[in-house]
Amino acid sequence: MKKVLLLSINSSWSQSNPAIYYLREMIGDLPYDVILKEWTLKDRLLDVLFEIYRQKAEVICFSAYIWNRLYLQELIPEVIKLLPEAVIVIGGPEAESLSFLKRKGLYIVQGAGEGKFRFLAEHDFSANDEDLSRAKHIPLKDIPFPYRESDGDTLKGKLLYYETFRGCPFACIYCLSANDKRSELRYQPNNQKDMQCLNKELETLISFQPRTIKFVDRSFNLHKQLAHYIWKFFMEQNCPCDVHFEIYPDLLEEDDIALLEKAPENRIRWEIGIQTINSEVALNCGRKSNWEKTKWVLQELKKRTKVHIHTDLLAGLPGENYASVLNGLNEVCAILPDAVQLGILKILPDTPMQKIASELNYKWLSQPPYQCLSSDALSFEEIQQLENFAKLLNLYWNKEEYKSMWQEMLQKHSATDILTALQQKHQELGYELHSLSKAKRNAVMADIYVAGRHRSSAKK
Template structure:
């Protein structure tokens, strides 16, 4: 029997950890092949590749981002390979398998919960020609066509699962994000999350984990993204991992989702030792409204969150990503603005704004009537309104999120916007909401944009704010443009002055004084120099304005150095 395991990833750069676990765990049963697509592939192209493999059985991993397209693909597979058995698994079919199978007569079996052991049993029985009705986590049809529903199970001992990556796999995965888990389950029971459906946390042995990580390091993997729901759930488990990574000799980046308020001084001390770029942390804050948090069974220790995030950012050695959710119970627009401002004030590298989804299996679905939820009845089940936010407000916040992605999370305009917010009394939400209204009024949400155009839009928007000095905005936009994109994007409307000071800058580069600022500097040619460095003379002391808000009216030369690690700058004397 030939079995094909497949899924549609959300992006080309993603890879499927689940399929690799399933393939390795079941390889002693029959011939298995793995085939990954993305949701951007064409249906007929995917069908053609599946048909070429001529499988006797095909398994689809079903998720919120691919379920609609997967169902269409299954229908086409059944038409072209009518004798092929079709198995579905994953969170999108685990929680309402009966309804799914009633709507998809092409599907023969649904595996519920963690699928390794169950798929092994099912494939073994298919290989031997008869499937028992007693496989606990399989929903199937009986001889009369009635759907017999199973129940989800978990793998009790994760150490029985094989390491799902092999040397021969790594070339094909060279440009992909590598996913890895050292635990399953979550110690918390947040009602908007699928993790609330299972209890407890199971861990791989630490010796196994360190050996696995050494494999990734040996292959010089670009990024390993841990899918542990709460990486720092148990100190005796995660601390050795952090200590190992702090000492490792590698270029790989490791991504973790953490509960930052549960980090103590020992953990912070190890994080401080991390080489630049070795780890990045994702922190789910979701809301700062205490009533909201209580409603979804979540506890945020706000003082600890502030202290630990501020401390980690002060290390300047890792990327910090925090999350908020729009649409939670008891959070209206005023409350969300407060949550946004409190988190924004921490100045994370990225603040991701998500919208509540009424996921199958999540506890929040039982609260839908109580809180007046109206939501999409198809994937991604996103909330449209509730008794706290109207659809109009949530629709506006979708544009708000898009604007925020472009102007904050993209890493540009930080200094310009911080100045503008300070001139508006420090209300960051009010600033981005005004920018959102400006964006929608000009229907910018309906068209594509170049990076250069974003500078022009922000400049034009700021001209309509009475409290702003436009000379300050111009100079700050110059500064931000040189900090971002290695200084490669220089909007023509800004007052660049390289030609005005050409004589002074040429003397700087040819003289001895340059060694005081760049110890390793060696002049080669003007072309290479322009790629690595830039000198801009600002109309006032731009760095003092950024650091303290004070304006010192004297021209100030700033040297920008562009390298792989980012852009640095310093005042110089020409």
Template sequence: MKTLITTLNSKFIHKSLSLRLLYVACKERHDIDFKEYTIKDDLNHIVDDLIQQNLDVLCLSVYIWNVDLIQELCHLLKQKQPNLIIVIGGPEVMYDIDHFLDTFEIDYIMAGEGEIALDKLLTCLENKEEVCLQGVSTKEKRDDRLIPPVDLSYLETLDSPYLLERDKKDMKNRILYFETSRGCPYQCQYCLSSLEKGLRFFSMGYLKQQLGLLLETDVKVIKLLDRSFNAKTEHALEILDFVFKHARPGVQLQFEINGDVLDQRIIDFINEEAPDGLLRFEIGIQSTYEPTNKVVRRYQNFERLCDVIKQLQQNHKIDFHLDLIAGLPLENLQRFSKSFDDVFRLYPKELQLGFLKLLRGTSLRNEANKYGYVYQQEAPYELIESHDLSKEDIEKIHLAEDMLQKYWNSGRMPITMNKVLRACASPFYFFLDLGEFYQANDFKFFGFQLDELFQYLNLYLKGRYEDELIEDYLRLSKVKPKKWWKPRIENEKETKHLLINTYRLNKEDVFRYGIVEKLKEEYILVLYKNYQVTVEKYHI
């Protein structure tokens, strides 16, 4: 039976590991292939492409970002090819099989890890045998159990899902997802990972072999899917030691860690041995309010977490991505603003402000009435209001989040924002007030030009940080940008001559590639040559 495994990725840059694992697990015994689409692709074009392949079986991986599109895709396919056998799986469908069996035009649901189960299901279908597999359900025969976890040592015997020949040409253009373990040691009540039981690790020999081969390719970003990379200290240290010794310049590895329990040996090892720019750590702090953390079973020592981050920030070797969730139980707007400020004071490269999503199967969704949760009935099931946050409160947090993205996470104006935010009483209310200033002045939230972004902030700050904004703006461009501020030099040509003569600068470079501007205490000269930016400051 001709079978295709597919999904709709959120973006082309994301590479689906699950499709590749299922493929390498089944390709020796079945006529099977995989193909990726994105949520931006036209559904009708996807349908036509799938129909033209004359498939017998279609397997679809379902996630929160594609579930509605997958439902429509199944409907369109069944209209055109009623005999097509459609199998769905993935984290979105695992914990509420009745909903999907009742509302999707499908034949089978696989709930759990599919590398062995899909092989067995296809064998049953090909031999026209009754399907009686744990965790595999039909509309008529439902099994609420999950598929038994796969023995990871079996996966190690398969061809590498990371180094398929067809993927090699695009390695540098896509994020490569990698796993060193499965499961999660924590039980956060808003997260699907809390429903997984146990923590399993791939063998170190296998991991080193795979990473060694990967680091010889031109891959740029390797993102580990481990829910807590540092759950086992010796395992984490050995992986870090290997990648420190074998990583080439230009590659970055991204890890999700639990910072407050990061062993001091790991901290010291990173500070002493890590190459600059190799590591990016993502830490899900979510809230700094202890009663909230207790309710959602997100136990953490925030004081220790701050100490860990500050230790790792000393050498500026690691990019930090810290996460907060707005809408957790017991945290009203005022208390959330404190969580925001607490975390922002760590000055991460990126602070991701997310909004609570009531995911299928999670405890918080099951207890929604207890906390007055009103949420979207369609994916992504985002919170609308609760006992602790009104709709107006959530709108305010969204407004602050928009400004956070534009002015901090974007990294467009680090000199200005660091100076402004280190001086303000509350970063959260700074961003909220800036957003309200946008609204009051009818500034563009979308479709703005880069110079407008700087002008808006300059107006809000009443010109107090114009020097810093000018420098950030001039550093940001790769070619000569247009000035958005009132020029401060009456005769730029004369000033350039003065700089050239005083500091013996290259006349052609200064006049052909340079912009000069007067700051409060000095002149800034920026050269835009061969898409390289050189910035110097001079006193005259």
């Protein structure tokens, strides 16, 4: 019986990789001895290599992502040296970037991998590339539930991933889903049997006692009936973890807010992708955006629910200048969401943004994470400054340690003025913008708070 090693290099200890669990189940009825192994980027490459060699698997499978591709770029050639007879299978969004490793017995799987992996397994991992390209696509509804009861010890306390839908209709130019034309629901909300199966899977996820159950669906609230069913399910459970959803803000309505008024604290987490409040910039990126409506929704959520609100902004979008980004940051912070993530645009391969960036003379990192260095409207210095603000938000906002201070200061000062003052204080004290102890954070924030009150009194 051939041994198949499914391995993952995760970004941190708290992460899990659903891909390897899916692939295990896809060949669970075939005569293979399947082993799952997960490491992190902090694991020493030689230690990982020793363990892979010790397994002596005939087939070794890697999931390549933006966070681990450079690690795999070092690891896989060494695996090939030590185990030259092993079949290598590489899948995931960054798989194509490893195609330079191509040799006999190495497969690069692009796109949805379950059907192709099943095809390879049925053909003893010896099919040719032309045959593999004709492998039947398997929709999400026909893919087995990825987790087993025996996975409980491994998944306890981690981020546990689950999906109810594949595809996204919005085609935002910077997103990997921009070219994904699928529309695959795992379960139909009007089908009683489907809902029974969904309930069973959700109950199993809770039984693993993860730290967070993270739904990876793009725009989870796209299917309102299903979204309401799942939110209500978790609201009614004695659930030891929180549950995370990615939300498309323009689809939110009063009935969503009304339902979530009953959600207990520390149960539902929403990541709301605002990206920009500039409607013209948003439209050029493939997003319809009504900031006034989104602002109302955020305010109502803060006022009426206990939903944990994480907001995302994205700097570097075509046509958006520094002043516009700062305006968006100030507007979003004024609503006091629990977290404010200011990200710098990544020019991801196989997205429309890559072609647009080339045409607009963007500069960006050649290797992962492909971060934008300058755009058509932002200089490198401006992006550097926005990166500094992002680090300060992570230190002084997203840890949720100074909520009342921020609330009071924002009544008289803009968020960017406060962040500028924090940055100046760091420079004065010689502090980095990361990894600062809580005692030092407390002292810095106290100084800024007092200074802000003095400035306000002086103006009077």
